Amino acid sequence: MKKLIPFGKPLVDQKELNTVSKILKSGIYVHGPKSVEFEAKFKKFTKARNAISVSSCTAGMHLIYFTLGIGKGDEVIVPAQTHTATAHAVELTGAKPIFVDCDRNSGNIDQEKVIKKINKKTKAICVVHFLGIPVDLTKIVKVAKKKKIFVLEDCALSLGAKFKKTHTGLIGDAGVFSFYPVKHITTAEGGMIITKNNKLAKKLRVKKAFGIDKSFSERKISGFYDAIDLGFNYRMSEIHAGIGIEQLEKFPKFLKKRITNFNILKKKIAKLKNTLIINDTNKNLFKSHYCLNLVLKGKLKTKRLQIINFLKSQKIGTSIYYPQPVPRMTYYRKKYGYNSKLFKNASEISDYSFSLPVGPHLRNDQINYIIKKLNYIINKLNADK
Numbered sequence: 001m002k003k004l005i006p007f008g009k010p011l012v013d014q015k016e017l018n019t020v021s022k023i024l025k026s027g028i029y030v031h032g033p034k035s036v037e038f039e040a041k042f043k044k045f046t047k048a049r050n051a052i053s054v055s056s057c058t059a060g061m062h063l064i065y066f067t068l069g070i071g072k073g074d075e076v077i078v079p080a081q082t083h084t085a086t087a088h089a090v091e092l093t094g095a096k097p098i099f100v101d102c103d104r105n106s107g108n109i110d111q112e113k114v115i116k117k118i119n120k121k122t123k124a125i126c127v128v129h130f131l132g133i134p135v136d137l138t139k140i141v142k143v144a145k146k147k148k149i150f151v152l153e154d155c156a157l158s159l160g161a162k163f164k165k166t167h168t169g170l171i172g173d174a175g176v177f178s179f180y181p182v183k184h185i186t187t188a189e190g191g192m193i194i195t196k197n198n199k200l201a202k203k204l205r206v207k208k209a210f211g212i213d214k215s216f217s218e219r220k221i222s223g224f225y226d227a228i229d230l231g232f233n234y235r236m237s238e239i240h241a242g243i244g245i246e247q248l249e250k251f252p253k254f255l256k257k258r259i260t261n262f263n264i265l266k267k268k269i270a271k272l273k274n275t276l277i278i279n280d281t282n283k284n285l286f287k288s289h290y291c292l293n294l295v296l297k298g299k300l301k302t303k304r305l306q307i308i309n310f311l312k313s314q315k316i317g318t319s320i321y322y323p324q325p326v327p328r329m330t331y332y333r334k335k336y337g338y339n340s341k342l343f344k345n346a347s348e349i350s351d352y353s354f355s356l357p358v359g360p361h362l363r364n365d366q367i368n369y370i371i372k373k374l375n376y377i378i379n380k381l382n383a384d385k
């Protein structure tokens with residue numbers, strides 16, 4: 001390969017360029033029709049009752065906790081195996097994130113362990129659909145309903161993923177998506193909240209825009225409004241929303257290619273000795289595979305850097321999802337201490353896995369090239385004395 005095969009790559013073309021150009025020329029950069037249209041199209045795609053655009057997934061999650069009144073003295077259960085944003089969104093409210101280990105095969109939060117952590121202080125449970133593999137939330141939702149605990153789905157990596165035909169984000173009480181450049185679709189930076197709860201949606205709309213009583217279109221006299229509440233500026237701009245509309249239109253094609261790429265890669269590397277592919281064979285799951293995580297076992301455990309560097313030398317981009325269980329990250333370790341025994345599976349994924357690309361940016365010859373190089377290096381290292 002002459003050029004690097006990137007781990008992730010935003011796919012934009014003339015359509016996004018035309019849209020951005022039109023929006024810039026229109027002079028309407030916020031409070032315009034594009035964010036309304038993007039929300040309506042996202043709502044239709046996911047079959048949600050409400051879709052609320054926000055400036056990022058982190059902002060969306062923080063906004064939800066803040067709106068629910070979660071804060072000091074409260075606890076929110078979160079996975080240890082996730083992006084630090086999942087925990088930060090809780091920490092920013094003053095509440096305490098309670099970390100729970102994951103299942104070693106799927107990387108998804110361990111439901112039994114979640115249930116054991118519930119106590120009087122638990123106000124919410126956040127689950128992450130790790131790498132686009134949906135969590136079967138049946139048990140958590142049942143217990144949470146009984147105890148009036150809010151279930152938030154961090155859907156940063158799960159656009160297109162479903163549980164029994166229900167889109168992720170609609171299984172619990174609310175879900176938040178990310179449109180960061182290498183995600184399933186991008187708006188550069190951006191996020192979307194979906195929820196069945198109309199009352200909550202209404203409050204979120206007010207609090208995402210300074211706690212002001214009237215949206216821009218509701219103001220009869222320009223500049224006439226009142227701040228009825230405390231709020232943020234977590235709005236999505238028209239430029240970002242315009243890109244999102246074009247991306248969502250292309251998404252069914254992106255998703256098909258993503259799943260095909262994952263399945264080809266999985267099939268051709270499944271038999272590699274001393275490796276495990278992160279996955280879940282539960283028939284109720286429709287997975288939207290963000291990437292393919294390969295966990296190294298046995299004698300390969302100490303060879304991760306060697307493999308990553310070899311692939312890099314062959315112009316194959318990789319990544320690590322996620323580099324450390326969040327409670328082991330410096331901020332959380334210093335604040336709450338860290339007990340490695342509690343996060344054995346999350347540590348195993350962080351310490352011994354790496355992530356291979358499966359995005360729609362990959363051509364078939366590139367997938368075959370990755371398979372060939374990966375087979376070569378793993379077989380070689382397995383054979384080494």
Ligand SMILES: Cc1ncc(COP(=O)(O)O)c(C=O)c1O
Nearest residue numbers: 056057058083085156178179180
């Ligand atoms: C699971 C998870 N949650 C949240 C985020 C944060 O998303 P954003 O950058 O849109 O705030 C990420 C980012 O990669 C993520 O992987």
